[in-house]
Amino acid sequence: MDALALYEKSRAQDTALSGFYNLNVRLEADTGPVLVRIPGPTAEPMDLTLWPEPAVLAAIRPYVSQAPRLLHASTDPRFQIHTFIEGHRVDDLSPDGKPLPEWVLNGIEQFFRELLHVPLSALPALPPDWPADGDTKGFALRLLSFVQQIRGRADAALDVLYGKLGVPADPCGPLAERAERELSDRSFRLLHADIHRKNMLLTERRGVAVLDWELALWGDPVYDLADHVHKTAYATGDRSLVLAGWEKVAPAECRTAWRADFEFYCAYEAMKSAVVDTVRWGRRIAEAADVQQRQALAEELRTKLIAAGQHWGGGPPPAPAEIERAAVSWWDTVSTAAPEA
Incomplete structure (x- = not known):
C-alpha cells in the first residue's frame, strides 16, 4: 500500500x-x-x-x-x-427520536461491554495533571473548565451573540458547585466520548461498529453513557433499554451511585450543547438557504438554550425570530471582519 x-x-x-x-x-x-x-x-x-x-x-x-x-x-x-x-449509518436507518431495532440496541450493549474492559495499561500515557483514577469530581471539573474556556475565548462579536441569547459569562458555575457536592467516586475507564447515530455503522453481519475515536478520554464511564444518550436522542423505550444494558455489562466499580450522577452529566451535556451550538447553529442559521430552514434552526437552538438555562440559572431565551436576527448580525460581522483569502 x-x-x-x-x-x-x-x-x-x-x-x-x-x-x-x-x-x-x-x-x-x-x-x-x-x-x-x-x-x-x-x-x-x-x-x-x-x-x-x-x-x-x-x-x-x-x-x-x-x-x-x-x-x-x-x-x-x-x-x-x-x-x-461497509455498512449503513444508524441515522439512515432511524433518525433522532425514532425507535431502533432490538439487534441494534444489543450491538450497542456489546460495544459498551468491550469498551469498559480496555485496561489502562494498554492505552497511551496520561498527562501528569490528569485526574486520578476514581476522582470523578476532578474529572467533571476538567470537563467544565474546558467549556468555560470555550465561552471565555469569544471575541467581541460572539460575546454580543452570547449575551443576546442569554448565555452567561460563567455558564459552568452552578454545575461546578453541584459536582463538588454530589458526585460519587467511581473507577475510571476508556471513554469514546462521541457515540451517536452518525458515528455508528450497521454492518452486514448485524453488528454495530463505532467510528471516530479522536475524542477518546480516560475518565468516569457514566459520563460516556450520558454523552451517548444525549447525542443519540433515543425514543423513551430505547433509552430505558440502553441504560439497563449498560448497567448489566458495566463492572461493579463503575456503577457506584451511577443513576444520580448520570443525571448530572445529562445536565452538563445540555449546558455544553448550548454554549457550543450557539456558534455552530448560529453559523448554520446565517448561512441557511431559505426562510423556513433558518426558522427551523432558530427553533432548534432555542430548545437547546431552554434546556441549558435551568442549569446556569438564566431566564427564558429570546423568541426564534430574535435568535435568527442575532445570528445573522453576528455572522455578518464575522464575515466582514475576516481577511480575504
Missing part, C-alpha cells in the same frame, strides 16, 4: 465526508477499500481531547471488535488510513 499516493489521491476527490474535525475519503487500495482520514480546515476545538486518534486505535485493537483498524498514520503530512467498514 502506497500510503502517500492514497493521501494525494484523496485530496483530489470531491466526495469527502466531512465531520467537524476530519475529512474522510473512501478509496480502493491493493488490499481492498480503505478510508483516508485527513484533518479538516482549522477550527476552534469544541471538545476536550487527550490522545492522538491513531494511538487510541492501535491500543483498542485487541479489545474492541467493532471499530476501524489503523493501517497507517503520518504526522507530516497529517493523515490516517483505516480499514473501510
Whole structure:
C-alpha cells in the first residue's frame, strides 16, 4: 500500500465526508477499500481531547471488535488510513427520536461491554495533571473548565451573540458547585466520548461498529453513557433499554451511585450543547438557504438554550425570530471582519 499516493489521491476527490474535525475519503487500495482520514480546515476545538486518534486505535485493537483498524498514520503530512467498514449509518436507518431495532440496541450493549474492559495499561500515557483514577469530581471539573474556556475565548462579536441569547459569562458555575457536592467516586475507564447515530455503522453481519475515536478520554464511564444518550436522542423505550444494558455489562466499580450522577452529566451535556451550538447553529442559521430552514434552526437552538438555562440559572431565551436576527448580525460581522483569502 502506497500510503502517500492514497493521501494525494484523496485530496483530489470531491466526495469527502466531512465531520467537524476530519475529512474522510473512501478509496480502493491493493488490499481492498480503505478510508483516508485527513484533518479538516482549522477550527476552534469544541471538545476536550487527550490522545492522538491513531494511538487510541492501535491500543483498542485487541479489545474492541467493532471499530476501524489503523493501517497507517503520518504526522507530516497529517493523515490516517483505516480499514473501510461497509455498512449503513444508524441515522439512515432511524433518525433522532425514532425507535431502533432490538439487534441494534444489543450491538450497542456489546460495544459498551468491550469498551469498559480496555485496561489502562494498554492505552497511551496520561498527562501528569490528569485526574486520578476514581476522582470523578476532578474529572467533571476538567470537563467544565474546558467549556468555560470555550465561552471565555469569544471575541467581541460572539460575546454580543452570547449575551443576546442569554448565555452567561460563567455558564459552568452552578454545575461546578453541584459536582463538588454530589458526585460519587467511581473507577475510571476508556471513554469514546462521541457515540451517536452518525458515528455508528450497521454492518452486514448485524453488528454495530463505532467510528471516530479522536475524542477518546480516560475518565468516569457514566459520563460516556450520558454523552451517548444525549447525542443519540433515543425514543423513551430505547433509552430505558440502553441504560439497563449498560448497567448489566458495566463492572461493579463503575456503577457506584451511577443513576444520580448520570443525571448530572445529562445536565452538563445540555449546558455544553448550548454554549457550543450557539456558534455552530448560529453559523448554520446565517448561512441557511431559505426562510423556513433558518426558522427551523432558530427553533432548534432555542430548545437547546431552554434546556441549558435551568442549569446556569438564566431566564427564558429570546423568541426564534430574535435568535435568527442575532445570528445573522453576528455572522455578518464575522464575515466582514475576516481577511480575504
